[in-house]
Amino acid sequence: MIINVQRTGPSTGLPTRTQQADLLSAAFLSHGDTKHPILLPGSVKECFELTQAAFDLAERMQTPVFLLTDLDLGMNNWMSEPFDYPAKPLDRGKILTAEDLERLGGFARYRDVDGDAVGWRTLPGTRHPKASYFTRGSGHNDAAKYTEDPEEYQAVMDRLAQKFEKMRALLPAPVVVKGGSSQNRKSGIGCVAYGSTDCALTESLDQIKQRYGKDVDYMRIRAWPFAHEIHDFVASHDRIYVVEQDRDAQLASLLKLDLPAAQVTKLRSILHYNGLPVDAEFITAQFALQEGL
Amino acid sequence: MATAAPAPKVNYIGLPIVDYRGGKSTLCAGCGHNAISERIVDALFEMGVEPERVMKMSGIGCSSKTPAYFLSRSHAFNGVHGRMPAIASGAILANHTMTTIGVSGDGDTASIGMGQFVHLMRRNLPMIYIIEDNGVYGLTKGQFSATADLGSRLKTGVVNDLPGIDTCALAIQLGATFVGRSFSGDKKQLLSMLKAAIAHKGTVMLDVISPCVTFNDHEGSTKSYKFMQENDEPINEIGFVASFDDIAVDYDSGEVYEVEMHDGSNLRLRKLHEDYDPTDKANAVRTLMEAQDNNEILTGIFYINTEKATFIDQLNLVDEPLATLPESLTRPPKSALDALMTALK
Known part of the structure; x- marks a missing residue:
């Protein structure tokens, strides 16, 4: 179980600043055809919960598991709901005596x-x-x-x-923050994000509604390989904004590798990578620009 | 009328030696590493170690392939280049009741693994770390490794112009508590050394000169069979009496350095070098450095310390292995989490 509190790269980058640019390297780290499951907590409380899930998964599936958080979430002080005591016993997986x-x-x-x-x-x-x-x-x-x-x-x-x-079916499922798939959708436009982008994006969606009168659905991704709910969410919308804190659209790249060809063209990126945490105004402005609002 | 085959000889815990063997070696015929594997089998057999209670660890290289050739009944982990110390450390912390044998080579240890090696030595984890030392990279056509002696010559005529790293002097300086050097061709010395190593509690570092018959066994090599046969200079003669052996040996106490081992066995080092004291750390390092300057290949047990706390003692670990502790002991109760949450309000 490996926790990566992502900071700004490449190399030593801005060592006291935040980013989400280790996603692809964590996914494929090592020689040959290698893939590692990744858990993506979006809050301090979820860091506590998904760390437990990661230990269980590592033993159940007998695999290294990466937990990717970022410096904003990992080093800054946050308000949090109290942590819940684990409801399930530890899972040691398939062991013969x-x-x-x-x-x-x-x-x-x-x-x-x-x-x-x-x-x-x-x-x-x-x-x-x-x-x-x-x-x-x-x-x-x-x-x-x-x-x-x-x-x-x-x-x-x-x-x-x-x-x-x-x-795909065993990892923490994505969270529908707003709208949903199929008949639950509130808009033809959706967005996906992970980790510390959550707060800024949630605020941005309120700004977009307020300023432009537009609803945008939102699904927060919590793991890779992607759950089928993520495929359904993309399929249920006309276009999907992938909001992430890196230059190379790494989350969008992983999605493109995974989605059917017809869905790939729906993806658009909002990328923030100057070392500071992304804020709502940035996302709103980028959204308005790309939507021609 | 058929006569019954004689029952095979069994050891102290009732197992025949076949229970200690491994797969067939794929190394070159005559490789020193094969002889070391045989001595490891003999030592564990004679010491009556339960094969299931042994962990075999290794890195990458010819040496690191050998755990497949001894003790098939033991768990094994073949890590990546030079990273065996970290993996072994984790495995030992998970279960410190096991006998752990790490097999590495001079390349795996003294080049790519040096960073991990030095930290393993200073922790004094209970394990036996063996360097099968031939001075060359046998899997990649025999280039010099970092333990090749100054002036040693390759078959191609290339002369080594950098001083070799003395892994024994280094291990002593860093904190290993049982350090020796042997030669794969010296069955008696290596077997006694391995048996004493099994009885030791702490990090044992053994550098075993193990000639590479393909790339480093020619005239001009300082790690060849011939060179070792002519230049091997034992610093002491190792006598080992296991705790379960009942052998009385007469000796002149002036000539023998006697060490009481942690498990009750007895290590008797007959002095061959004038009054060599294997518990004197500074003298051990000086002796090795002088030997290197004089192009001497000293073998024997250079240093032993049976008093120093192991990493397990320092961490104050419980007797039961962490790997098998029940959840009732490893997961703090709800009240502990609640108290923490209240404190953060």
Whole structure:
């Protein structure tokens, strides 16, 4: 579980200023075909809640999990609702004990026996002759043995892709802040954002309503890979503003990789990346400019 | 009438040596690393360590492939280049009741992993860190590594013009509490050293000269079999008596440095160098530095300290491994969170 409190890059950038420009690097960090799930809290309280979710997810799905917040959220003082005590027990995921191994007669570390693309594991120190396995960075088969066999290698790669797909439904769902999809929509225009952009965007939507009489629907994204609700939200609107705090439209880029081709052209970007937290006036002005208001 | 096969010899906990073996080595025939793997098997077998209670850690390189060739019944983690110390530290903190063996190489340790290595040494985590040291990068055509001795020559004629890093002197200076050097070709010394290492509580750093038969075993190399056979100069002769062994040994106390190990076993170091005291840190470092200046290859146990607190002691960890502590102990109660929230109002 890796928490990245994003500050301004590239390199050391503006080290005491805020940005959201590590999204793509966190998503694909490492060699080869690598993808990491990312959780995106939008408030101090949500940092507390999604950190717990990230630990559970890391063990349930047996994967590194990134939690991306930003300097504005991570270092400045915020008013917050009190944190709630966790309602669920810790999730250690799929672990076999010595008794399980005795009953099963052994196990294959990376074999998908349950159809969820996640193998069972054992903890080091489990007292059973069949408990051990070898964790390696190099190619392996489903029994954790080294292999360069094309089919065995590809089977592992395909299982990992499948595991990543399954995470869409397990990650924190997006929050509909205003309007919604299909019959719940209030406008043909929608916007998406994540993290500390939330407060400024919420205020901006009020300004837009007040000044231009326009409703804009808003969905706050809380995780990648994207939940199907995000696809539905985009499909339910004529155009979608992606509001984010980086130069290269990284959230919009991830969306473009994920959405069907016909939906991609709906995306428009509002980008803020001067090191200061984005404010409502900036978003409102950019929106008005792009809408020709 | 068939005669029953004789029962295999078993160790102190009733296991045959086959339970300590691993997969077939894919390294070159004659590679020193294979001999070290064999000694690790022998040492854990003779010490009666439960294979399931061992963790094998490694980085990248020929050396780091070897955990696949011993103790198949132990959990193993093959990390990335030079990052084994961080992974091992995490694993040990999660379960400090395990016997942890880290296998690294001179490239993995003394170049890309140096930053991690020095911090591992100063923490005194309970683990055995072995450098299988051949002075070259065997997986990438045999370029010199940072432990290659000054003046050593490659097959291509290239002469090493930078001083080698003495990982033993460094480990002693940084805080490792059991530091020795051996040679893969010296079965007896290496086995005794490994057995004592298993009995030690704290960080053991062993630099084992392990000739690379493909790239660094020729005339002009200072890490070849021939060079080591001619120049290996033991500083002490290691005698190890495990806690469960009942062997009385007669010796002249003036010639032997005796160390009582944490687990009740006994380490007896017969002095071969004039009055060498393996508990004198400054002298150990000076001896190694002088040896390097004189082109001597000293082997033996250079330094041992059985008193220094381990990282586990310093952190005051509970006896039960963190990995298996129940949630009732790891998650603070609701009242603790409520109190915190009230305090922030």
